[in-house]
Amino acid sequence: MGAGHAHRLYRHGHSPVHGLPPHTKLAATFAFVVVVVSTPREAMWAFGLYAALLAGVAYHARVPAGFLLKRLLIEVPFVAFAVLMPFVAEGERVEVLGMSLSVSGLWGAWNVLAKGTLGVAASVLLAATTELRELLLGLERLKLPPLLVQIASFMIRYGDVITDEMRRMRIARESRGFEARGVRHWGVLAKSAGALFIRSYERGERVHLAMVSRGYTGAMPVIDEVTASRAQWAHAFTLPLAALVVCLLGWTL
Amino acid sequence: MDAVTASLEVSGLAFAYPDGHQALFGVDFSIERGERVALLGPNGAGKTTLVLHLNGILTGGTGTVKVAGLPVGRAHMAEIRRKVGIVFQDPDDQLFMPTVREDVAFGPAAAGLKGAALEERVDLALEQVGMAEFKERPPHHLSFGQRRRVAVATVLAMEPEILVLDEPSSNLDPASRRELADILRSLDVTVLMVTHDLPYALELCPRALILSEGVIAADGGTGELLADEELMRAHRLELPFGFDPRSVPVPGARP
């Protein structure tokens, strides 16, 4: 049962960033994104500095640029939307290369693109340097209600089970020549979903029974205490603090 | 039989699943402290259902289960779960932590043990099953037999009053099977072993119960039950080809 083993988004390593306690990283990432989002969109140079800060962290964490950029692809559908904005937004218009574009739409597109990309990059870095189990532990430390942490940990545990069952069922389906194309096949897919649910549940139920049998009551018992020293907090918060300075400059300049 | 000294006492236990299928129809038996008892029965006799009642995972039927005199119920659930150690049939269900050490530590840590005391408990349990050198390994990298032994250790670490094993010998090669038998024999706990591996039951358990169609159909010395051909046939229990229970000297039989 693969819960807690490294997920594929994670890049194994022993960098200083990997070594930070998970809750400090989570808090720092969140603080960074908040700062980025509250930066005025007109301060274009600030976003460049944020990107440079993230690049610094990536370098520090020895996450290669290619890995990071590939993961940024998640943003693509959303980029498509942003690109549309200058065309459909209202207000004052400018002519660019013979097309009539909305000024506010252009600003909007830039705003969403810049902030969205930085947010995605920050999350990607977090996921790349933190193991799943650590993330859950970190969320628990940050006082996320235990019930939510419990649901999340079961979700991750079941994630493996479901992926596994999905693969088996897809193989079974495809070996009988089925391929979903269009509305006609919804029924088959939906029935698969129902069967998938029950199969996954019954497999996962046994694991849960074993946990309950050993006194599990909802919270993972603490086997190794993880605490963050003041220095580690300071270390983790270098990023958002530097970002905050940039942000304040962005508002004043 | 004295209710206080009995490790496990089950009376009038009946249970039906939510879909209406009834699995147990009034089960009665009792196991003394330190006994090793085999629970025999064909597939679908309700063995696993019975096991899940022993630590309160299944409830809601009628009848009572008492562990060391304590009734299984919401009031004492934590205590009951510590006292009844269940080793499930598939070790992959039982081992869910990233390393052997963390897996064995799970139960005692859930019971509040910490630091050096926890570490000591883990070491002892792994020692008992001869898996001490695998402490930092991920369970899924071990062989099946090793995983089953770790599964036993995860339960032993909780220092149970009674050890319940569901099909302990299934899928084991002969060597692993023997190693597990040696380990079980060396332990000083009450054992209830659910199995349809009849020679294994004969080897390890002086006493046997036959669960058939949701009731206890027979209760007696393992050798005598296995030798009763009519009884065996009536409950779909079959000895392996060429195996004669009367010809086997029972090792380590209790007086």
Add this chain to the structure above:
Amino acid sequence: MHVPDGFIDAPTSVATGAVAAAAVAVSLRGARRELDERTAPLAGLVAAFIFAVQMLNFPVAAGTSGHLLGGALAAILVGPYTGVLCVSVVLLMQGILFADGGLTALGVNITNMAVVTTVVAYALFRPLVKLLPRTRRSVTIASFVAALVSVPASALVFTLMYAVGGTTDVSIGKVAGAMVGVHLLIGIGEAAITALTVGAVIAVRPDLVYGARGLRQRLQLRVNGALVDAPAPDEARDGARTAPVAARTSRRALWISGLVTSLVLAGFVSFYASANPDGLEKVAADHGIDKKAEEHDYADSPLADYGVKDVDDARLSGGLAGVIGVGVTVAAGTGVFWAVRRRRSADDVSPVSTSV
């Protein structure tokens, strides 16, 4: 529909964050009554399942595809409170792990995709189950309707949020037309999958469907030859079953008015959608959504297995984009939570009773 960072202005993000936090807090309290030791992993499974079905992009007419939201499924299988928690957890993990949906937009996303879908679906599902004959088929039908309405409802709230705090000024009519139009189609797919999943589960494991608890028959046990009634652990927690008749009728009135409101809402939604077939709807269909469909082409089958490695690509299905609206959500959220809370007034009597 995952909203990224920076799409919604800060005040609205903070406000929806507060709404989401409040909804989660209320749900945490409520979930304690819905969850016991056996259903806790079920909640995790539902979360994982929603995670999976959100990747499961199914074909909507003309080569486009959309992803499911799962709120209706969660509400029906594990109950509305736990359902909110499940979807919230999914969104949280998607934000942290897959960078799908911004971290500062988490409030927006939770309000929109966890709270609205779950609450709307359950508010429709319960009265339907009560009004229809007590059979499994009714549960399936009620699931279908609940899921069908929940998706465009969520799209509508998304539009309202956009009206309040969008950082770009695309006209509301265009956004509404595009969002609701597409999501009506997605709603049909969601309805089909939800109904069939619930139907499949209720046929095999009726004990796993929270929304159908009232339908269970009391079990009879045969003990040593005599028939005995099994203690019914769930009976006590389903307040509606034991509530006095008067309370029940007023509750029914409440539910019916809720139902009518939802239907009016749904009618309005479809009217609006058909009244605006042009504008962003078409643009989005021509560019944005098609783009999305293209990206999913390599995944041949919509149920294709994206191993975790591929998830970052597969999760491209995030979204058209997002908007925030506060007032309506608060009203709808608190209204239904209030109603649901009142319904489950009876405290649960210890359901574990092995000893007789």
